[in-house]
Amino acid sequence: MGSVAADHFERLYRVHADPWHVGSAWYERRKRGLLLACLGREHYAHAFEPGCGGGDLTRRLAQRCGRVCAVDVAGSAVARCRARLAAGGIANVDVLTLDLPRRWPAIPPGGFDLIVVSELAYYLDDASLGAFLAALDASLAAGGELAACHWLAPFDDRVQPTDAVHDALAALPGLSPAVLHREEQFRLDLWRRRP
Template sequence: MSLDAGYFADLYKNNDDPWAFRSRWYERRKRQLLMASLPRQYYARVFEPACANGELSAALAERCAELWCQDIDPTAVLLARKRLRNATHVRVDQGHLPGDWPCGRFDLIVLSEIGYYLDPTQWLQVIEQSLASLDDSGGLLACHWLHPIAGCPQTGHQVHTLLARHLPLYPVYRHEEADFLLEYWACRPSVVDLEETCA
């Protein structure tokens, strides 16, 4: 069983940055590594569930034409909307995976710090939905904390084991440290456009 909405409501009750995304060097560095791991300079349409207060979303918004963010918690959604208020190409909705999957296809899906909040059955459904939503040149990026989290039905290692086992995609990038694991899979074996230039 996944953690319910009350778990996240408690986190945001007295704190608009419960994971210290803005202030901790660990989080800033991880975000920079995540962005640097994206093999393409620019994406057409990106989906980021579990966007929290929108810190990673703000970085993703600079690398895409359209970004669809989602979070289970209404406070997080309001914070993300405020953080991204000047980005007219970004949409932030309240929703909970796997039930509230958005329509359309994406060339990047970012599953960051979300998998261990879902039980294995729900996580497998998210994997299936991701595969069905990726376009032919799409990629999936996953990043998760590796230490146990009280009350979570899975660990980060279990989350990535299921991804590796059930994603019929090409592994492009893997970066593992003591604290987190970051991986990128793609629908095609070569994903870096050598002709792509900076704007």
């Protein structure tokens, strides 16, 4: 099976602006609060958020980061994310339409000091996941933090098990675990790269 195709996500966003109810569901809001609470620093210079969707997490990250690079493969999600940021007067986010890992954003000098992979990497097939991991490795600054959060249960368009994704992230060079959280429905881990 290949990675889940870009047009699959575009179709979902055209049917419903928030296909996973990320903005409204208590499960999603609680998970987002937990993720934000797990980030070790109050402030980051430059964060990368692959698979940003409509920007619910992006808006919160923007409050704690000098700059955020938010990327999604679905043009409709990117448009919604941009519009919501603009409506909130948030100007420190670059929102890009890219099919990761085939296309990758510019990496700031020294790398991103925060990368948040939330509910994305289980859509990638083995080859894409390998390339995604290599690109994350090249993108994470020394001393930077890598957070990942993924649902555990099976679902139709899942390509990778969540544990396989998180175990592969944990094996990236120079990472030390800072938060290892697993509960009934999701796994949330944060690793810090040694300086």
